[in-house]
Amino acid sequence: MRVYLLIMLFFCGISFAQNTITGSVTDSNKQSIPGANVNVVGSSTGASTDFDGTFKLNTSAKPPFAIKVSAVGFETKTISVTSLSQIVDVVLKDEETKLDEIVVSASRTPERVIESPVTIERMGIQEIKNTTAATFYDGLENLKEVNFNTSSISFKSINTRGFATVANTRFMQLVDGMDNSSPALNFVLGNLIGVSDIDVASVELLPGASSALYGANAFNGIMFMTSKSPFADEGISIYYKYGQTSQDVAGTNDYNDFGIRAAKAFTKHFALKANFTYMEASEWIAADKRSMTGGSVGHEMNQNYDGLNIYGDEVTTFIPNVGQVSRTGYREQDLTDNKVKSMKADFSAHFKPWANDTEIILQYKIGTGSTIYQGANRYALKDFLMQQGKFEIKGKNFFGRVYFTSEDAGDSYDMRFAGWNINRLAKSDKNWFTDYGTAFQLSSAVLGLNANQAANYARNFADYNVAPILGLVPNTDPLNPGAPRSARFEPGSPQFNNALTTVTSNADLTQGAKFIDHSKLYHSDVNYNFRDLIKFAEIQIGGSWRKYIMDSEGTIFTDYDGPIEYKEYGAYAQLQKKWMDDRLKFTGSMRYDKSQNFDGNVSPRISFVYSAGESKRHNFRVSYQTGFRNPTTQDQYIGLDLGPFALIGSAADNLDRFQETQPVSLAGQAIPNANIGPTVNLSGRKAYENSYTLASVQAFAASSNPLDLKVANPKLVKPEQVQAFEVGYRTVVQNDLSIDINGYYNIYNDFMNTSRVITPYYGTVGTNPADAGVLLSYSALAFGDRRVYQVYTNTTAQITSLGFGVGLSKKVYKDFELGVNYNYAQFDFDQSEDPSFVAGFNTPKHRIKGSFGNAKVAKNLGFNVNVRWNTEYLWQSSFGDGMIPENTVLDAQINYGIPKLKSVIKVGATNLFGKDYLQVVGAGMIGQMWFASWVINP
Structure with missing residues (x-):
């Protein structure tokens, strides 16, 4: 609450400058163009248009001067300004530039998508506005090559090119240059500490190996989320979303999402920005009852039943003359409140001390919430907290940044251990199995019950002390004569609630379920581009340093005697050169990385892009690049007793x-x-x-x-490597048909x-x-x-994977746009080389995605429809294996702008007309959601 009040006071204290140039930007149909860039030529001063195409530009330049207006999908235009009171109305001509968008991530230097040396996907302001998902992050699922693994309604991990569970340690996510990964878990927790929907400027995604520029964890992909600058995007923006989720198990529940952004450039040298968002919803409840021990579902016909989403029934023992027997467990929905919430805020101060592009940024981000995470077990993350702080200085040709990430597990706990130890609070395992065995054998011998009847009789007695014939079994504890028998705690009862509170506040897993995590990481990286000093080629160099501090107080890692620390560092260089009238572009990169616990690793990358045709619109590319991944903190230092087995880092x-x-x-x-x-x-x-x-x-x-x-x-774990070969072709034909084709072949070693x-x-x-x-x-x-x-x-086995993708986009009538993409993916290895190896590819072989929409079907009215289809595929993880069925998902939205209110109203639905579907074995089935949002921009 105190944080919220501070944020609101900050927002309310912002005022707006009046000495500005104002104007509007529209297309040839007089429709507004939101997100257009307006810059003073020869200066870093700029602004962008709001949703109705209007802008306010603060500048200290004296007339006459020129401003440049640009927007993705339109030709750039330069306008002369002769008076500060001049109203600048600009009309931009449509231009098909989906592949002409400028990206930075592929080569750490600005270049057009069509000239990128590797496959790249991008989501800009217009795509964010038109997304059919409830959030822009959820909308990333509609990008080519992206497959989601959904553990919770608020926790979705991105899978590109396979070999990923919910804990995708082979994928990297950066927000304004900061790695979003958890210091202890080493993978991204969705958008927990990411970017607000009204602050995101663009998203760039590289689905292949990228270690040559970005280091260890950019193994199967990397994503960059960039937020808006307060110098270019000023004012107060607010959004509110209300909706309802519907799932067969959870029923119908409310969904609420609120956000506010404030940004102000007080002078051309100083600006501030702040964001705050809050979301709450009900969980997609996991209720898979399949038996993990084989046999029938339920204890009625299977005395050793172990349900996938039932916890406590993993405790099992062999009773002579009875057989293997498991305790009665609790459903996942009994062990958590099934509520999801997320709150995040960020604050930044921006300084431009000189007249050039140099900018100094101080930034602080905080995210907290409750969600479900699936690893070896299912974990209820309760009031989990992550923080990041950054100092960065950047300019036209360089950047340097240092930042930290810290986390606190809060009241998080392991639901499997919660089930085990609630049972043990009611009755010890020894007492329970003794009761079961005694009742089974006596009921069989005295009552003549068959094995199944005797098993049900015995379970009823062991759980509830109910004996149909008095005297058949004793009414007092056989191991503690005279003491009354204890009974199973019923979900929702005061005894159960007290027991749940007791075990979830105890970090000793022999008695409790809580886990502790105060881990941290410290990171710095630098880059310098010599393009203004060296003319024959574009050369840049850079490096990074990182320190991990694992602090679980012995509950996850073997840090019983204090935190465990280790360091990593790396350095890289890249040369980019064009020949043949700038038709042939060569990019060569090399990076060396060293982790404290492992030998150093060299990651090269070589690529060629050739632009054919009179207007250089036919672009062919070929690349060879490498990736590597260091063992995670858990791979190295975990020491976790899970009961039936223990995890040992190597x-x-x-x-x-x-x-x-x-x-x-x-x-x-x-x-x-x-x-x-x-x-x-x-x-x-x-x-x-x-x-x-x-x-x-x-x-x-x-x-x-x-x-x-x-x-x-088994050998001690060491870094894994991948060699990636890729070819691709991009073009725009007939002015409005975009074609993007790519294929890849990966060779993995030391997987x-x-x-x-x-x-x-x-x-x-x-x-x-x-x-x-x-x-x-x-x-x-x-x-x-x-x-x-x-x-x-x-593994000693050599693993290979291959895939290809095709993306097409065309305006089929006026501004109606149709898009479709197809991806094929498969992997191969010889199981006989390593019989115990579990691949965990977890990716469908065939995926098709389509979109149809029009951002300006009528004045201020737009719509979009997305459809996704995938074939059935095998899911493998330490929690559970199984088939993910084929599914088809349809999402849709319509939006309407109200210029007088500076507002956009959107109504949308996900999984429209569909049934609940699965993405992760062990997680909840994904149901339907409808939502209505109201966005107010300055």
Whole structure:
């Protein structure tokens, strides 16, 4: 509330200068052009038009002078200004320039899309205005090559060119030059700390490997979001959206989204900007009941049932004469309030101390909210907080910036552990399984119930202490005579709510579910372009430095004795040269990166672009580029006990940092002359150096043949690499038909992978039964004295992927525009080279997207329709595997401008006429949403 009041006071304190040049910008049909740029020639002074095409330009220049007016899709025009009181009305001629838009990200220098050396997608002001999604970020799903992985209504991750789960560590997202990734998780949390809908100026997306310029994590793609400058876009803008979501499980619920932006250039040297947004909605509830242990759905017919979105039933044991039995779990919707909220704000001060383009920026961003994240488990992120602060100085040919990112997990918790430990507060696992076994055997023997009837009888008694025949089982706790039996807590009851509060505030996962995270990163990067000093070619150099600080107090990482730190740095150079009357453009880049824990890596990139035809409109390109990815903080330093197994990071010093104690069975303690005590101490080193593969232990259990066992011996994880070959063709023909075709082939080496291994509590792994230590390990496996670990390593298999895409856009009648794009993607590897490798490509083989709209179908009226279709595909992740069905999604919106109110009204709907559909196995089905928004611009 205090933050909100400060923001409002800041907004209300802004006043507007009156000494300005005013005017309007329209097209040949007298329709307004929003977002047009108006700049004083020879100066950095500028402004942009609002939604009704009007502008106010503050300048200290004295007449006569010239202003240049430009807009995407129109020819640029220069106008002479002879008086400060002159009203400047400009009419721009339409020009098909979808591929002539200026982008910076592909080569770190301004160039036209059509001349980009690599595939690039762009969303500008007009596309943002016309998006059929509730937010511009959601609208990115309609771009070519983009596939969304939706974990929550407010948490969507971008997947380009495959090999991505919700935690897409192979994709990088920058906002005003700052990496948006979580310091601890190393992937982007959607738009949690991104840009407001009314402050975003443009989005550029490179769907391929980009490490040659952007370093380690730009492996399968990188996205740049740029916000508006307060020097060019002044005033107070406000939006409000109301809508409703509808899902079969969650029903119909309200959706609210509010934002306000204020910007003021007080002088030509000083400007301020602030943004505030707040969103709240109900979650797409995850309610997948499929059994992860096989068999029927539900405990009624499957006593070892483990439902995908039911937590607590993963706790299972083998009861003699009964079989494998799991506890009764709780639904995900019982363990969270199913509410989503997001609040973010940012403040920046901008200084232009000299007459040139040099600008100094101080910026602070904060984002907080509640959402659902899916990793190895499902996590309720409650009041999660991220902050960023930046100091940047930039000019025409250079930039330098330093920034920090910090996060606080707030009241976040693991829903699987919440289910486990709520059950344990009601009744210990030992007591529950004892009750179950006793009731099962007595009901079968005394009542003559069949196995299924006895199982239901036993579960009813173990959960609720209900025995149809008194005296069949005792009414008091058999392990604590005289004490009354405890019963399962019913969802929504005071006992359940108290238990949920207790476990979600306890960070000890043997009793609670809370996780702690105060991790940080510090980053700096610089770049200089020598184009004004060196004329034969455009040469630029740059570099970066980063420091990670992991601080989970031992709840995620092995930072039991204090935060863990490590550093990375890199440097690059690029040369760009044109020949043959500027028809042939060569771009060559080279980057060296070094992480503290790994050897250095060199990433080259070479590309050629040839512009054919009289007007150079036929552009062919070919490129070879490389990417690499350093193991994440979790890959290196995680040490997390998940119950049935533990996650062990593979940094060399982490193997000894991870320590745990496990109880030994009575049979193991009784092995003659083995000197085995009641407990053993295990370290992460045991997982990597003394373990069998999971598959071979399962085979050994079925056959009792030691020859089936295979020593795991996983290698310590190291960076993965990709070599990317790409060709493409872009053109505009007949003045209004845009064609964009690209194809790629990727070769992956040392692809990062996780593997399940089993470590015996005692003995030495091997296949020679004559060795006493090996024979002892066989006994450990037979007696159940073993531990399952998930370790981080690299696959020995070579993996390749290929794909191609075609994008077409044409004005089919007047200003009605039709667009369609198609993408094909597949991967290949030899499973026999690494039987335990799980690819996790998670990308449909075929995708088609289409759009049809007109931003000016009538005066101030526009509309747009988007449709997306994909084939069925396999989803693989540590949480769950399964098929994502084929689906077709239709979105639509209409918008109407009200110039007198400086407003735009939009009404839209997503998944119109469709049924709930799935993007992530384990996440909620995505339902429908309709919304109405009102945007007020100055």
